[in-house]
Amino acid sequence: MSGLRAVAADVESVQLLSPEGERVEHPRFALDISAEELRGLYRDMVLVRRFDREGNALQRQGQLSLWAPLLGQEAAQVGSGRAMRPRDVAFPSYREHGVAWCRGVDPTELLSLFRGTEHCGWDPRATGFWPYTIVIGNQVLNATGYAMGQRLDGALGHDHDADSGEATVVYFGDGATSQGDVHEGMVFAASFDAPIVFFCQNNQWAISHPVERQSRVPLYRRASGYGFPGIRVDGNDVLAVLAVTRWALQECRSGNGPVMIEAFTYRMDAHTTSDDPSRYRLADEQEAWKLLDPIERVRVHLSRTGQADREFFDQVDRDADELAARFRAHCLTLADPPLERIYSHVFVEPTEQLERQLADDRRFVALDEAVPMNVSTQGGHR
Numbered sequence: 001m002s003g004l005r006a007v008a009a010d011v012e013s014v015q016l017l018s019p020e021g022e023r024v025e026h027p028r029f030a031l032d033i034s035a036e037e038l039r040g041l042y043r044d045m046v047l048v049r050r051f052d053r054e055g056n057a058l059q060r061q062g063q064l065s066l067w068a069p070l071l072g073q074e075a076a077q078v079g080s081g082r083a084m085r086p087r088d089v090a091f092p093s094y095r096e097h098g099v100a101w102c103r104g105v106d107p108t109e110l111l112s113l114f115r116g117t118e119h120c121g122w123d124p125r126a127t128g129f130w131p132y133t134i135v136i137g138n139q140v141l142n143a144t145g146y147a148m149g150q151r152l153d154g155a156l157g158h159d160h161d162a163d164s165g166e167a168t169v170v171y172f173g174d175g176a177t178s179q180g181d182v183h184e185g186m187v188f189a190a191s192f193d194a195p196i197v198f199f200c201q202n203n204q205w206a207i208s209h210p211v212e213r214q215s216r217v218p219l220y221r222r223a224s225g226y227g228f229p230g231i232r233v234d235g236n237d238v239l240a241v242l243a244v245t246r247w248a249l250q251e252c253r254s255g256n257g258p259v260m261i262e263a264f265t266y267r268m269d270a271h272t273t274s275d276d277p278s279r280y281r282l283a284d285e286q287e288a289w290k291l292l293d294p295i296e297r298v299r300v301h302l303s304r305t306g307q308a309d310r311e312f313f314d315q316v317d318r319d320a321d322e323l324a325a326r327f328r329a330h331c332l333t334l335a336d337p338p339l340e341r342i343y344s345h346v347f348v349e350p351t352e353q354l355e356r357q358l359a360d361d362r363r364f365v366a367l368d369e370a371v372p373m374n375v376s377t378q379g380g381h382r
Helices: 003-009 035-060 074-083 097-102 108-115 138-152 180-191 219-226 238-253 283-290 294-304 310-332 339-343 352-370
Strands: 089-091 168-173 196-202 230-234 259-264
Touching: 035 074, 035 097, 035 108, 035 238, 035 294, 035 310, 074 097, 074 168, 074 196, 074 238, 074 259, 074 294, 089 138, 097 108, 108 310, 138 168, 138 180, 138 196, 168 238, 180 196, 180 219, 196 219, 196 238, 219 230, 219 259, 230 238, 238 259, 339 352
Parallel strands: 089 168, 168 196, 196 259, 230 259
Antiparallel strands: none
16 A cells, blocks of 8 residues: 555544645544644744755755755654653754754754764754764664653653653654664663653655565554554644644653654655665655645645735745755855864763874874875876
């Protein structure tokens, strides 16, 4: 069964806004949202998509070493990101640009990582958004350990009052569910009742491998094997993602965690800019998923219900263009870091081995700079 047919047929998938922009009621997840809040979600998704497209273009033009596109996953990221409270903490993989936006990370602060000038361009403690993790699934272990600390340090709501508590959300893809780190994280989270939401963005493809090759059951059902609830949500429905993530975080802050959410969505672009999706998936699959575009369904709903006019949409587009221009300008002015930056945050205190490596690199650079580029040496050219 294709991903499009599966999302339509799966009655267990939570949906509050149909692809046609119609509000849908759900018995467990009622959502009371104002017109202003809904317009804010739309603006979030448009701006996030715009700077994501700019990041893709910058890599193609040689300004970034790599870029991991989020095209098509804006609702999953913005909905879950806006469900978090200031004291909550997010552990991302490497494409959670929308979550970063919701946590107050300026998009320009993402650039230094993909340009190779910084390990992390933002303050994780100030934003509650931890550094990107390139190793598939490794962030799940880190996040589980952090959530275990939240419980052991008494950071849950007093007398199970969720309003005064905090929780952790960890993001990973469908491919990461095949990694041992994810399994181990879920085992520990269940054993220690850690206040953690395992947020799986099932975008249907683990690079070139379809999700059907990785699991014989829907991914959210795996949670039952660890002894905690799992739920699937329409990952292209920002309202459903918001409502379900709020519920899951409430469960965790109240001491009832962990919870797994499978956001059923689709990666409309390449896995990264080093990938060519045309080699392993059909164009008609992508065309079918365009009908489920997360931004378009909110735009249609706002228009039909009179909650936004043309002036609003035009202003959002102008804001997005201004953000993209600032994003590009910042990238083009990023300075090359000093050699020492490579070694500056490896350990709390420098080690003898690191100091020796740094000295060797300094000598190599000094020697390299001392030799002219076009000098012939014994029949060879440097």
